[in-house]
Amino acid sequence: MHDSFACALVLAGGKGTRMHSEKPKVLKTLLGESMLYYVYNALRPSIGDDIFTIVGFGSEYVEEAYPEMKDKFVLQKEQLGTGHALQQGWDQIKASGLEYCLVINGDTPLVSSKAVSDFLEAVKEDGADLSFVTITPKDPCQFGRVIRNKAGQVSAIVEAKDYDESIYGPVTGEVNAGIYCLKISTVDALLGKITNENKSGEYYITDLVDLAAQCDMAVTAVDCGDSVDLMGINSPYELAKAESTLRMRISEKWLRSGVIIHNWESAVIGPLVQIEPGAELTGPCELYGKTTIASGAVVQSHVRILDSIVSENAEIKAYSHLEDAKVGPECSVGPYGRLRPGAILEEGSKIGNFVEVKKAVLGKGAKASHLSYLGDSEIGAGTNIGAGTITCNYDGKNKFKTIIGANSFIGSNTALVAPVTVGEGVLIAAGSTITKDVSDGDLGVARSRQVNISRTSQKS
Known part of the structure; x- marks a missing residue:
């Protein structure tokens, strides 16, 4: 599949302030291996070597830990949000010559190679312009809330701190897991439209869902139930x-x-x-x-x-x-x-x-x-x-x-x-x-x- 279908962009530029560490959060270890190791390991069977990584805070530590990946590291000098990170890596993504780009956070060590493969197979079957994974965990934490219209179609993702029930209605419990698959040729026109008009003043990838829906692009959400394997680690x-x-x-x-x-x-x-x-x-x-x-x-x-x-x-x-x-x-x-x-x-x-x-x-x-x-x-x-x-x-x-x-x-x-x-x-x-x-x-x-x-x- 990885020979002609998708590349991947791993978001690993954040500090992770709740980890109280001088090193990037993605280098925190589980059973002796970093979070980033598990993400790379899950991606390789489907993606192969076409894996780009956004680095930022403590980038030198990430480069030291994974020297074999250094040629595909992209430096995000200022951490201005996930959307900004995607923008920084977009030139390399387009240069890959592949049809799709899988975007995943580097702090999801429980994600499996099967979950990645299943998601990409669903994307390939649907042929959507933008697909993302949703979950319905017992505790939605600070995950972005998924908004659907009366027909059940996804219309937007709203960050938890920006969610207003008077506007969007009662919380359904369905949240964004932070794993996306973007059709490079069509999403290209949307990147420049992402803004930072929100409470955090950051640029969010989630805005692409709303932008794609407004342009009548095909947006699909792959529901993975209450799986904790797809949830990021923040503490x-x-x-x-x-x-x-x-x-x-x-x-x-x-x-x-x-x-x-x-x-x-x-x-x-x-x-x-x-x-x-x-x-x-x-x-x-x-x-x-x-x-x-x-x-x-x-x-x-x-x-x-x-x-x-x-x-x-x-x-x-x-x-x-x-x-x-x-x-x-x-x-x-x-x-x-x-x-x-x-x-x-x-x-x-x-x-x-x-x-x-x-x-x-x-x-x-x-x-x-x-x-x-x-x-x-x-x-x-x-x-x-x-x-x-x-x-x-x-x-x-x-x-x-x-x-x-x-x-x-x-x-x-x-x-x-x-x-x-x-x-x-x-x-x-x-x-x-x-x-x-x-x-x-x-x-x-x-x-x-x-x-x-x-x-x-x-x-x-």
Whole structure:
């Protein structure tokens, strides 16, 4: 459809004062992804790459978040209303060479690709000059009121603050959802007629409905009932409600696919996460970004995982945090384990309680069971890291690497001062501070000899 039918204009230039944020409202997140992400995601199946975005307040933040869309951003220097935003983007819309333009607000993260597709199909079937979506929610809030004539045809949309029952009659409850589809060739003549003669002093897209009706153009409204999915988000409360709705939907999807989720109402799973059937989660837990959980993997409660891979039959125990990490098959992490970016656990390796790993690789079957920090390191297969071991990888200016060979044993409370290489089959005595390389099979000891002094003789 998107090859010859419609482009899209996303309105993302507003500040959203009720969000009390220095960044644009559309960048507020739900399950780790911005509102704008969900809108783009809903549009692409029908629209493809023909998506233009109006940016204004905090435009630099939007451009930073979506650099791949930058060529199709349109700057609205002054935020003078939705109609003004449409006018700013109209040259690019006409240059697209497409027949229609879908206009949608960037603060509607619950809108689905199916809703977009269904709306465009209805527009294509009707061939209307202007179509828009209406809803009849329990609370109409500040949505524009839809006005119909005696024949039931749409004649206008009146903003809530401008609605006068003595003029327009009793409120029906039908409101404008803020999603439009405009026939570019015919609406072109109406854009210049939009005025700001209203209580807000802004230019509204909704005025196009009245203008089109006056010109006897074909105007249609697609009624979507009481669907909350099409409603914009204007406050932290509405954001939280929408996030809760998304969370439940995503959890239900994975449950139906064969994933076990204990206490599923408290599991938080982002839209980009992939989970194979047979994986087992326990809420509360949080999975965000491009995380993947393989079949047979177990994620216990109070775990937070971001952009990480958890392979088959691995176990992430309670209160562990993973970020940009790779956990191999049959591995174990935690409880209270922390894997920072660049942490790689190969098959059967183990990270125990209060162990932190950053930019380090643990070979097959290697383990660090207690109270250790391993940074900028390579640790060979089968090696055991004793409790309290740290790799001293930073000298205040530069970071250096520690290499430990296979089947070595690092005694408790050891400090490995990088750059340093410990060979294969090495034993490092507990309490040592290792500053020099240790050859294969050697014993490394670096500590003062113990001296016992009689306390009795001192007293006498």
